[in-house]
Amino acid sequence: MKSIKTFVALLFFIASFTSALAQEKSIYKVGVLLDRTTPEISPLIVRLQNEIKAVVGEDATIVFPEESLLVNDFDLERAQSNYNQLIAGDADIILAFGVFNNEIISPLAVHQKPTILFGAINRDVQQLDLSKSVSGIENFTYLVESESYKEDLTRFKELSDFKNLGIAVDAAVAEILPLKEIFDVELAELNADYRLITFESVDDIIANLEGTDALYMAGGFFMGAEQKKRLIQVLLERKLPSFTVNGPADVNNGFLATLQAEENLDQFFRRIALNIEAYVTGTPMAELPIYIDYNPRLTINYNTSEAIGVPIKYSLIGETDFVGEFRNVLSQKEYDLLTVINQALEQNLSIQASQKDVDLATQDIKSATSNYLPSVTASGTASYVDPDLAEISNGQNPEFSTAGNITLNQTVFSESANANIAIQKKLQKAQQEDFNASQLDLIFDSANAYFNVLISKANTQIQVRNVDLTKRNLEISEQNFEAGQSGKSDMLRFRSEMAQNTQTMVEAINQLEQGFLFLNQVLNNPTNYEIDVADVELNEGIFEEYNYDELFGLLDNPTLREPFIEFLIQEANKNAPELKSLGYSLEAADRNIRLNGYGRFLPTLALQGQYSSTFNRSGAGSTVPEGLGFGLVDNYYTAGASISIPIINQNLNNINRQTALIQKDQLEINKNNLELNIAVNVRNGVLNLVNQMSNIQLSKISEETAAEALELTRASYSEGAVNIVQLLDAQNNYLDAQLARTNAVYNFLINALQLERFMGYYFLLNTEQKNDEFRQRFFEFLNTQN
Template structure:
């Protein structure tokens, strides 16, 4: 029995070897218009696809000598075609419009020839009404690409009026490009000019006089050349639309209407066509049309750089590419730079500064009570003539006179008190300004970190959308393989729409964050700004050693002393307490004035100089022996002491006592609030420190779980609900991890605001002194 099993095994093995040896070998030749380093991977991908599809039916052979390039020369193209017709090549793959121009004119084809990648629907060089080629040994693929569709979408996106159309120069004499674009632009009612180029260097000089660029060819431009051209267009503020795929949009072009997987679909169709031919189907009977699903892809970095707003009507059908960390902006802020600008330019703070200046004027006004007052008076007098006649010249009928009066306060308890009170109030106003300045620093930092949170959220939402697209691809593959129903595809399509909306909302929230930051910085609302990332332990945030802080707070023997020290520091620094102290000083002085101060007299000196300029009329002449004095002076020392002033002194005294009690209550309440704020701030920091550590673990676990679930779903082992749960869990874990560091910084800045001391704004020496005070405080407690 065992012998029969062995014999059967060898018999089957020999049959398999014989069958393998009997597989027919097909040599495939390739005709191409041009070849670059960028094209080589595509050729390899095509070869691999053909070998994978046909491998069970035949042996596929590719020879480097049978890959022939014409470099856009018609004669060379014809010569290359003849070479493949005469050598051992079994199947010819022809790529490019030059080869298409040669092959399409042939009435018969000696060898099976497949033409692809050559026909845009708007260039009528083939009969697009035929479902098949109808010719023996000839097959071509008609792509659903359309210049017309692209231009309509481009017009909707940017509303251009004078279009530049980039095409390879050699194609101008081969394809009816001018006739095609004449017709298409006439339908859109826009002007255009063809920009032919042989090399990349031909392009930049031809970009004048246009307001948009359509890359209608450029397949053979390298990725570096495409990126360089995209940068030139961005600098010229020219929107761009490419007939090629999303990879070029990632490189910097504004948009494309080609889906990412078009090339895969294209290569798969070619491989299947070869398989059909090998299995006996005539090439002339194969369907020539290949349907692509267009998908608008927009580079939001480019859109922002050239000032193209995203139309919400296009959101549902749009993919976005780009990097939120590389968005072009007119101004990019670091945190310290933002704080410095806000302190110098914030309107609320500037208004508060004016209050300090006004309080300084109040001091000057109070001090002016001790400055001399000089008054000049002049008068003209008319007296009844009968009366004037009997006054012996003392009151003539007509007279003019004048005087100078000098008044000088020598001592006034009220003036002294007012000066002292205004000085205290000025210091209080300065502390109010200091508090406003501390608040502004926190407002700037809070707006800055919140903008970073919104920026990170937009990035994560963008990546989550890409993840949904990937899951949709898996669902489509499962549906094609019969592993899942159509409902899974529909569910992911719905999910993709929701994720797109979430990304749009995240982008708009980010713009609102920039508006808030512009407002606090007193920038024009239209200023396009960006913020630098804040990374713990790097740059200006190096001093935030949260591991060291966590060690202090995690140690029971150090936690309470450290918190008490922070509270003590907050008491010493708080401008709110200093503000109340200076108001208490002013109230104390007012109370003193209305107590014993009321017993102090007011001393003032007054001097006057009088002069009569002229006398006339009746009584203007004195009788003989009676002289008149035209100039005289006098001096007076005044001493006044209020005895009873309608009881206002007692009322003012009682008012001052009530104000003092009120201020003391406010001070106690403020100290209580500071103490609670410090302690709450410390607990918040502990929470955020833990969040930083745990969120990283959570994200890594969620990512690994998602990858495992994706693989399981791809193999049909789990359902769509589990995959969606894994994706949402990963999304939330990313948001938590990214936001943890920023939330820590916000809470740290908030605690510093309560303490009245910002580590970022102080020198290393001052921060070291702060630490030393803690150690001294600790030693004192022990």
């Protein structure tokens, strides 16, 4: 019995010990071989290490000893030494990056330690066997990317149609790879010449750009950020198109394009991590998959494209990602809102034409006033008379004679002239008020054009991001289809969505260009003048100074809102140039009524004078016969005065008076209608502002909620928990929420300026003192309501 108990205890101990051994995780030390490291590369290495640890998880403990991260700095001997050091050390797995490490490891027939080689070189010059799906070599696997120089160059040719291409390659890499043989063939097929630019620093590239019309960065992965920045600046200044093998990060910084997708690096890191996980869980290196099939995706920097004058081909848009701020990098002038308004008031053609109407009305006053200016007329005559008749005229009518006279007419008093002067003055003031109304309209129109450009810029950026989101959702649907979680219809639906969203993006880009075109028209700029507009914030810049938050607070208070509306209507009636114009027109009508009433019986008084002179008399009858006793007067003058009173003028005075009365009634009706319109417009303007106020608050919440809902729905869709309709609804909701959120402030400011137009008073264009007086008037008005 005792032996049985002892045996059971022994079994229990063995089981416990075995369980403890089973629960203890294996530890794998990973050595890393690099060609070079930089401040930009170091974070990527850390990111890769974290990815490996996360994927392997509980299967094993992964350790990256600091002393096992070795860099050869583009030195083959050091690369060999680094590899030997890891072989001799305690590294369990070797990760090898780069061309030089590839030169050392690829030729080996026997690998003493499990080794993963990756990130070596472009597949066009890859020395490894690309026909296999696995390496088939004990303790060795490698990862092959689908990228190639040929595909890059073909796409770059489509974009820029280069003729003399510069190809930049790290000098150390160019020494050990047969690049010339590769590029000779590939550039010949593209019917283009090229120059191989080997470099150790960015200065080597810049010094060799002369004679090239484009640059292909076939290297530079280890180039520092500041050096790339210098190179990009030179390329922009010389308007040289550029293409890079180093991915969208470089395109974000200013290179024109790349064929590498943003997610390629993540996919690469994930594959390395999965290979290590497979190895530590028992899969031999020789059986691990070696090929990574990337989906090539063209990425273009919109701003760089504009800056260097390379148009984006619409045939490529369906497979293109865009980066950039969609600001006009070619702009010869960047406008803020006040600059737009001031230039429009000075240079807009419509306002200039309206000013001419005021000038013409001023001329009408001068014309009416001129009726009281003297009229002086000079005339001359030359006469020939039948000699027989002249002979018997006793010198009064000679055969030949020349004479001249000067006549003066001066109106002293005329009721019709007085009335015309008064009427023209009133009409000129009415025309001036119409011009003032046109200025107020132009201020709003120019501000509206300005904000519409900002809205178009924001919408374009949102549509670009939506295309990118659709692309990622398409990738999820393709993965689900391959995994059997969804049907092909989902994938086809997202492809359709991709096409539609891309078209919407194209329309948004063109709408932005149309916005710039219209703004140029408002500003009287040439239609091809390159401009941009500065963004605005509600509580920043000029809008901070004019305290729109105060308006926000007044409208948000229900007890103050109605008195404030009444006050705004009162101010609008006082300021409205349209009402003032009608007032002057009414005064002109009254004056016309008085003229055709009792005024018609007032006399018209005028003075006349004339001086005459006979210059010459000759021929028959040119002298007075002797004995008649009188002589001829050659120079004489006359003067007189006249007075006239109309008695009956074909009843025109009564008809004119009745016409003037009808016109006055019409003006009164228009005035009442205008006052009603002002009241309605002010109230509608206030209601629109209240709507936009709530939109500012709620759209922010809506966007945050829609973004979170989209992420949850995408995660659920990727797991097959929701269908495509739910994902599309979530994406569309997020799109609408983004548009509403982005445009909320712009729409609030547009509606605020529209309300100010109805009031005839723009806070932005008045001094702080005037705005304080406006506030004081409101408080005084508020006191009268209590």
